[in-house]
Amino acid sequence: MPNFLKKISNIIQLSRSIDFAKLDAISQKVDLPKMMEQFANMDEAQLNGLSKMLNGSHKKKELPTINSDFYELHLRLTPEQKEIQQRVRNFMENEVKPIVNNYWLHDEFPFELIPKFRELNLCGITYEGYGCPNLPFLMEGVVAMEIARVDASLATFFGVQSGLAMGSIYICGSGEQKAKWLPQMQKFEKIGAFGLTEPDVGSGAAGGLTTTCKKTENGWILNGQKKWIGNATFADVLIIWARDLDDNQVKGFIVEKDTPGFSVEKIKGKMALRIVQNGLITLTDCLVKDENKLANANSFKDTAKVLQMTRAGVAWMAVGCGRGAYESALDYTRKRKQFGKPIASYQLIQGHLVEMLSNLTAMQTMVFRLSELQDTGLLKDEHASIAKVFCTLRTRDIVSQAREVMGGNGILLEYDVARFVADAEAIYSYEGTKEINSLIVGRAITGFSAFV
Template sequence: MIKKLKNIIQLLRTVDLEQIEKLSQKVDLPAVMKAVSKMEDNQLKGLMKMLTSSSKKREAPPIDADFYAVEAKLSPEDRALQLRIRTFLETEIKPIVNKYWLHDEFPFEIIPKLAALNVCGYVYEGYGCAGGSSLMDGIIAAEFGRIDPSIATFLGVQSGLAMGSIYLCGSEEQKQEWLPKMQRLEKIGAFGLTEPEVGSATAGGLTTTCKKTEAGWVLNGQKKWIGNSTFSDMTIIWARDLEDGQVKGFIVRKENPGFAVEKIKGKMALRIVQNGLITLTDCLVPESDRLTGANSFRDTAKVLQMTRAGVAWMAVGCARGAYENALAYTLQRKQFGKPIASFQLIQNHLVEMLSNLTAMQTLAFRLSELQDEGKLKDEHASLAKVFCTLRTRDIVSRAREVMGGNGILLEYNVARFLADAEAIYSYEGTKEINSLIVGRSITGFSAFV
């Protein structure tokens, strides 16, 4: 008993009289003393530990979504570029995206700022492009996806699909005309492959046609879900040649007669991306605007293979953004007097999210290494697209779950990631189609039809 009282007196000595006076107004101090005096030694030690530890402010560890230090493998120059891009996105893009996402509009004022980053067409050699690595190009896509998948998609269409079609399939004259201006974002491009009734079957089922005439090529048909097309200066259009049945590519300028675009409204995902329904009615395209290196769907597939890796990285970024926002929220949000990050079930969700994210990061990293080594195959890109977009859906769902009702509010960002993940999951080849590409490579059987 004497030992207990000594411990209590020692604790009380750390409290001044004014604090005791304030405490006596809230609780019955004699009753508290009586209850404490009846405690066992181990109970008293626990009480004292609780009282002393509660007075110390608990410092949460920094939020680090790169759990396996993948980014440490970047060169100092690439790491500096990554951080410069991250700072730009945090300061210039993050504050405005919820507003534009809600109103289904594109922030045109950011285009000169994006151009100043000098990352458009990052992997291409010449034409004002950086000639950088595929790995760093993927890191850039992830950084954009981490803040907003819509802006990441805008850049992916411009830099990857549109510029990539010209870079891989265009003539030297076409490259000189378009690539430098597109790299500086002075000219905006779009990529028209998907059709209203043809999505996955584009390899052999395009209904948009082209026919060679004395005046040039005449294109007829429709393209749907074409990002950037409502304001682009040109659109890469893929069409089936009525003469030989092969898929050919064309640079179709916005002023071409017979070319019309209608904005697609009512989307629940990637709302900043301006998707269009393109109608080609006897649209005349000169021979000089036909992509000379695009003479079959195999040439189209070369572009898709290159950009599909970027979509995997974009999914990594989307998942990372959701995870970081969710973790930050759980560290601040209190229930039952404690941050919800201290609860077992919340920690389980966070660890599941981080596990998937880390697996995605390491897979995408190796994918880009294969690309830089010249060893990338269709099945490599397809497996990454399948896995990363599927796991992203799980991560954004758990992020919304740990945030409770606030998870559906734009101001907490996760709702936007949750919706946008659905579009990333479907575009540039659905899970099913990409799974069949991988399945064909590992079994030798084609199960497409």
């Protein structure tokens, strides 16, 4: 008798989980007497299991935290470095993310963010002196990744200012030039740009620059054009690389924006990195003072030193772009329901997500090692080049699959992934195309140069 009463009690408890308002509708589809008979024949374990299943269906499923650092590489950072990473992430999430899509859509730059970038105090992150933080190259990469995780355009702005422009002066400038310009640029009091690419010269810049320079009694005369120059429309100082008519070697110059003979036109109609204000620069008998000729920039080998240093940052930027796309896609698929369930619960979607995370994890481990080589003085051109090739290729795969799992919503700016898809195309091409960087690696591993 006690067992019988206990079974009745379990059935009564189970019945409380049933919505009796729907009982009539259920009775049209189910033989209720037969179902109750089956309930009565259940043992205690079966009843308990059914009760848990019914009760559990009303509970919200606890999902794992979205973690795109699947191999926990952040654990290799020191507490100070983790604090910097979190500070940049908070800045990007709180200050940038709410406004970035609007600026991207309208092809405009959010100038109100420049003072907030200054407050981060991370410009010239790896340089010693001049107010710079003098942190490891690893942190330069982490910062680039965190900025690009929200917006690749602002990562490009920061990379041009902190890397290409300041780096040219830091590596190739005289003591006087460094003392004059670097402290102001570190505080964003002066904005920099880097002018190497030309309308008809991209990959062939090493020996084919058409922008020329010639020494005169009054200084250097520059003539030519530069294209795709980030920050150019509002930069205060621009690093211009030109071919010397006398010795045919590439020289570097600090050109101030109000120099006679200098003009810039904004490039419009871009589909990628729309926040970056790219310019077409025209130099017409532009007279640059002797003191603004970079003291140690006397051949393309000197230019290449700057590019090697910053190319590693582009690989990190690609990782950030991939992280942002993956995280957005994963979050979307866990919320978006089709056929009564979140689409993240379906095998095909999980297959896409796992492939995205696999690529992302491989990219992250590669750039961590790349920065370790840089910090120990072992970095070579081919190390930076293979990372740039691999990471930008895989980023294209990641953003494509992110758009895939989001369906039609993947092309809407409000879901962010559309912006990552477009921006990945620019990252793939700048600072050396896949083909040129592949030839750098190919030369290193075969001993043969395949350059024309």
